[in-house]
Amino acid sequence: MEKGQTFQDSEVVDKYRTLYYAGASGDYNPIHIDPEFGKMVGLGGAILQGLCTMAFATRSVTNLIGDPGKLKKIKCRFSAPVMVEDTIKMQGTVTDIKDGLGYINLQVTTQGGAEVLQKFEAVVEV
Amino acid sequence: MAIDIKFIGKAYAPYTYDVCKEKIKEYAKAVKTLDPHYVDEKFAKKSKYGTIIAPPTFAVVFGANLIEPVFTDKELNLNMSMLVHGEQEMDFFEVIKAGDSITTGAVISDIKNKEKVDTITVEVTSKNQHGKLVCRGLYTFVVRK
Numbered sequence: 001m002e003k004g005q006t007f008q009d010s011e012v013v014d015k016y017r018t019l020y021y022a023g024a025s026g027d028y029n030p031i032h033i034d035p036e037f038g039k040m041v042g043l044g045g046a047i048l049q050g051l052c053t054m055a056f057a058t059r060s061v062t063n064l065i066g067d068p069g070k071l072k073k074i075k076c077r078f079s080a081p082v083m084v085e086d087t088i089k090m091q092g093t094v095t096d097i098k099d100g101l102g103y104i105n106l107q108v109t110t111q112g113g114a115e116v117l118q119k120f121e122a123v124v125e126v
Numbered sequence: 127m128a129i130d131i132k133f134i135g136k137a138y139a140p141y142t143y144d145v146c147k148e149k150i151k152e153y154a155k156a157v158k159t160l161d162p163h164y165v166d167e168k169f170a171k172k173s174k175y176g177t178i179i180a181p182p183t184f185a186v187v188f189g190a191n192l193i194e195p196v197f198t199d200k201e202l203n204l205n206m207s208m209l210v211h212g213e214q215e216m217d218f219f220e221v222i223k224a225g226d227s228i229t230t231g232a233v234i235s236d237i238k239n240k241e242k243v244d245t246i247t248v249e250v251t252s253k254n255q256h257g258k259l260v261c262r263g264l265y266t267f268v269v270r271k
């Protein structure tokens with residue numbers, strides 16, 4: 001890993017992803033699994049669980065480092081909803097390497113350019 | 127009604143979660159993270175961990191057992207129809223291995239009353255059966271007024 005290094009990842013949110021994530025995580029909030037409910041509360045449909053988006057973003061980092069045990073920290077802000085059938089794009093940059101740790105920033109957007117996770121930062125062992 | 131800041135420091139009863147490899151695989155598939163550390167038993171046995179490990183973010187699966195009592199806390203009385211997940215921070219220590227027994231506790235670490243929203247932060251701490259810290263998560267929820 002080098003300072004300034006960049007990497008990409010992407011994920012198309014298939015129609016049933018929120019159901020798979022609900023089963024795996026226990027987050028069955030109706031805004032995620034019921035498109036009609038999502039419309040009723042003004043979201044325009046079912047929205048993906050934010051922690052699922054965060055897991056995709058984290059994957060892009062663990063794929064880069066190879067050993068998931070070297071991930072030390074992540075943080076992010078959930079800034080906009082991800083809808084079913086959106087494409088999530090992750091664009092990462094290694095911003096610094098210092099004292100055996102690598103610092104990574106990730107831009108996480110959907111196909112229209114909306115930033116869905118803000119200030120995604122990860123710290124990894126190098 | 128604003129969330130009363132007197133609840134800062136309120137702790138919730140610990141919950142012990144037994145991690146099984148099938149649940150790890152289910153989670154890894156759900157988040158489309160098919161790293162062999164998580165899903166390939168032959169690879170995992172030969173890895174430095176010697177067994178299937180979980181994706182770091184699997185910590186939210188057992189963490190959820192401590193978020194639920196916060197959401198249903200009648201004394202705290204959060205307006206769930208106005209609540210969204212605002213921010214998440216996770217520090218990772220020991221890896222999560224299949225067969226681990228992980229005990230998680232939670233405390234309300236912060237409440238802020240702002241003009242249009244309140245925020246509440248729950249610090250969720252998980253340790254494994256050896257007493258070693260596995261993950262510390264800060265879950266911040268935003269409640270619109």
